[in-house]
Amino acid sequence: AQRVTQPEKLLSVFKGAPVELKCNYSYSGSPELFWYVQYSRQRLQLLLRHISRESIKGFTADLNKGETSFHLKKPFAQEEDSAMYYCALLYNFNKFYFGSGTKLNVKP
Amino acid sequence: GAGVSQSPRYKVAKRGQDVALRCDPISGHVSLFWYQQALGQGPEFLTYFQNEAQLDKSGLPSDRFFAERPEGSVSTLKIQRTQQEDSAVYLCASSLVIVQGAYEQYFGPGTRLTVT
Numbered sequence: 001a002q003r004v005t006q007p008e009k010l011l012s013v014f015k016g017a018p019v020e021l022k023c024n025y026s027y028s029g030s031p032e033l034f035w036y037v038q039y040s041r042q043r044l045q046l047l048l049r050h051i052s053r054e055s056i057k058g059f060t061a062d063l064n065k066g067e068t069s070f071h072l073k074k075p076f077a078q079e080e081d082s083a084m085y086y087c088a089l090l091y092n093f094n095k096f097y098f099g100s101g102t103k104l105n106v107k108p
Numbered sequence: 109g110a111g112v113s114q115s116p117r118y119k120v121a122k123r124g125q126d127v128a129l130r131c132d133p134i135s136g137h138v139s140l141f142w143y144q145q146a147l148g149q150g151p152e153f154l155t156y157f158q159n160e161a162q163l164d165k166s167g168l169p170s171d172r173f174f175a176e177r178p179e180g181s182v183s184t185l186k187i188q189r190t191q192q193e194d195s196a197v198y199l200c201a202s203s204l205v206i207v208q209g210a211y212e213q214y215f216g217p218g219t220r221l222t223v224t
Contacts, residue, residue, distance in 0.1 A: 004150075006150075009148075043111075043112075043215045043216065043217050043218070044151070044199065044201075044215040045214075045215065046212050046213065049212075086150050086151070088150075092164075094139070094141075094156045094158075094163065094164055095153050095156065095164060095166075095167075096141070096143075096151075096153055096213070097153070098143075098150030098151045098152070099150050100148070100149050100150045101149075101150050
């Protein structure tokens, strides 16, 4: 069965410190993975997708099929990065499985 | 232009009452999704439309849940005989195309349903 696991509910770091938000998935096929972000009082929005190998707002994520992981990383956290982050797996072109989310708190 | 809109933003229903939640997707978006997000959880897929066709309703938790999109634009999620476990935020999202690797969903603000 398809599943996305985000083991950390809350991650607190200081401004300027590196950040890694963990995401593991279970899927027997070739996965399409995404990170979504929700800032305070805003709606859920796409941050990045693995297939485009892009870097958005300094965040990157590498798909590791051997470890079935898609961790989100940023070398130097900023206060404006504080938000809820959700990892998501696309199944069968139309069904998204979301993790339970990690709240990132960047302290000044 | 305007993004995805949902109404009402908040709904309080007494147990056993029927509710209808509305979603206005971005104009021209082919795909429309409904999700249920319980407190402290990520969104859970409910159903998916491509234009007016409901192609996947595997996530609807019971036959009390019904969704429609009769003209391929506005969609309504209806919950009959609401129960306390239906309390959640209901999210709608729309997407322009279904192309592998180019998938971007645009989410609405959600409707927070509280069943008392």
